[in-house]
Amino acid sequence: MSNYTTPLRLYVTSDLAVGVDVELSTDQARYVVQVMRRGAGDPILLFNGRQGEWQGALTSLSKKSATIHLERQTRPQENERELRLLFAPIKRPAMELIVQKATELGVTALQPVITQHTNSDRVRTDRLKTIAMEAAEQCCRMMVPDVCELVALSDAVSDWSEGDVLFVMDETGGGDPVADVMAETAGRNAGGISFVIGPEGGFAETELDLLRSLPFSKSVSLGPRILRADTAALATLTCWQALCGDWRRDL
Amino acid sequence: MSNYTTPLRLYVTSDLAVGVDVELSTDQARYVVQVMRRGAGDPILLFNGRQGEWQGALTSLSKKSATIHLERQTRPQENERELRLLFAPIKRPAMELIVQKATELGVTALQPVITQHTNSDRVRTDRLKTIAMEAAEQCCRMMVPDVCELVALSDAVSDWSEGDVLFVMDETGGGDPVADVMAETAGRNAGGISFVIGPEGGFAETELDLLRSLPFSKSVSLGPRILRADTAALATLTCWQALCGDWRRDL
Known part of the structure; x- marks a missing residue:
């Protein structure tokens, strides 16, 4: 046993129970043994x-x-509210930042969407999945958000159920203040919550018309300054968690 | 005149008035002419x-x-509420991200502070000033936030006036929900607003004791997940703007 007492925390797909031996992937084993220099007997959280x-x-x-020999459950599973972020592919560092931060902020699904002003139609979802996994491990979440394959914006908003809400970040300033819109939504609906953020060039006018016309959409304004797409994504999720989500005491 | 109709937007220190000729810095001239390929007659905002x-x-x-020959004022100066962010130096990409995003989110002063768990006592303020300037240019702000020189945490919190508030992001979970604390503060005070974010390793216990004991401090919780320092900084500023700041309709 080495001198490390803070357990590393890793996501695995295997079933977990007392006495089970879980074999780590090659990448995880390399990380644990070579990078983090953990040795036999050291504690690991899975x-x-x-x-x-x-x-x-x-x-x-x-x-x-x-291999990890499981000893005891440290936390029960928690159910998380479905929070889906639709975002247009942007430059790689900013897109990876969205995935990392949105995971910390409790998103459950990351859905890249093709928009008219999107300058990239390729998204490395494998790489984004790894980033989401590592962020979930670090921020002590109990699940890893899904990273979905790229679809057209219109397809991503075509299938909705009663009670769902889609917050549209309207960078033209047409929406209502985010705190007002979200406070109004809190507690009133039991459906899924989604957020959609435009590309760096903004949504095309026809796209904004489509989004505004959806019966379950609410246009939201994020203030007088022009936010980058990544800033807007994080700000939106922050507002949701602070006003309606799990940052509130009563939830 | 080239085909570019969207004006570039640049920060300068010179006085601005109708008919004045403003000479750009060498870096700005290179950016305008060589990178952005603007030509004689093209519009520029200063x-x-x-x-x-x-x-x-x-x-x-x-x-x-x-040189830019000024023709007309496009927007009057706006006074911004003083919003000061105290943050411990962290790895360079994350620290630069804080500066860029905090500028978009309306911070007026960025104050790096030395804490016990800070692993770096060097901050390249010149580089951070450039990042703040570029972010202000892009997000259409009317001022560039100050980037201050590194000081000890205790010095940064030693001088306060009546009505000032310091929000302490308490990563131990000891604070009240951010939305409650901020809603309570809104409208009640006319002083300066500051936020303090700990280093990646968190504040030392003695530092948290110091911060909590200040008569103008309020401890705030940012939910059940462990946020990175940069995420916490942006989340805090977002909550302020959405709940008490210039994202509200009435301000």
Whole structure:
């Protein structure tokens, strides 16, 4: 056992229960053993998005493989409210930032959408999935958000259920103040909550018309300054959590 | 005159008035002429943080110099509420992100502070000033926030006036929900508003004791997940603007 007492926290897909041995992926084993220099007996936390968080001890390990022997559950699974972020692909660093920060802010699904002013029609979802996983591990979340494949904006907003709400970040200033709109929504609906953020060049006029015309959409303004797409995405999720989500005491 | 009709927007220190010729810095001239390929006659917007925003036309220009002949004021100067962000130096990309996003979110002063768990005692304020300037240019703000020199945390919180408030982002979960604390503060005080964010390792216990004991401080919680320092900084400023600041309709 080495001198590390703060357990690393890793996402795995295996089932978790007392006494189970979980083998880490090659990448995770390399991270644990070579990068973080953990040794036999060191504590590791695992979660799989279904069965809570478990603590175990590193048992057999080599440079490329490592097994965790599970000892006890440290946290039960928590159900999270569905929060879906629709965003147009933007430059890679800003897009990766959206995925990392949105995960910290509790998003459950990240849906890239093609818009008229989108200058990229390629999204490396595998890379974004890894970023979401690492962010979930670090921020102590009990699940990893889905990173969906790129679809057209119109397809992403075509299928809705009673009670769903889509907040449209209207960069033309046409929406109502975000705090007013969200406060009005809080507690009133039991459906899924989605947010849509335009590309750096903004939505095309026809896209804004489409979004505004949806019966479940609400246009929102994020103040007098022109926010970058990544800033707008994080600001929107922050407002939701602070006003209606799990940052409130009563939820 | 080239085909560019959207004016570039630049911050300058010179006085601005009808008919004045403003010479750009070498860096700005290079950006305008070589990077953005603007030519004689093209429109440029200038602001200086004191006399509003002005439109002018590019006149004499070479690869390294350019002059703008001012034609008309496009926006009056706006006074902004003092919003000061105290933050511990963190890794460079995350620190630069704080400066860029905080500028978009309306911060007026960025104050790096040395804390016990700060792993860097060097901050390149010149570089951060450039980032703040570029962000102000892009987000259409009328001023550029100050980037102050690094000081000890205790010095940064030693001088306060009646009505000032310091929001302490308490990552131990000891604070009240951010929306409640801010809603309570809104409209009640006319002093300066500050926010303090700890380093990646969190504040030391003695630092939290100091901050909590200040008569003008309010501890705030940002929910159940562990946010990175940069996420916490942006989330705090977002909540302020949405609940108490210039994202509200009535301000």
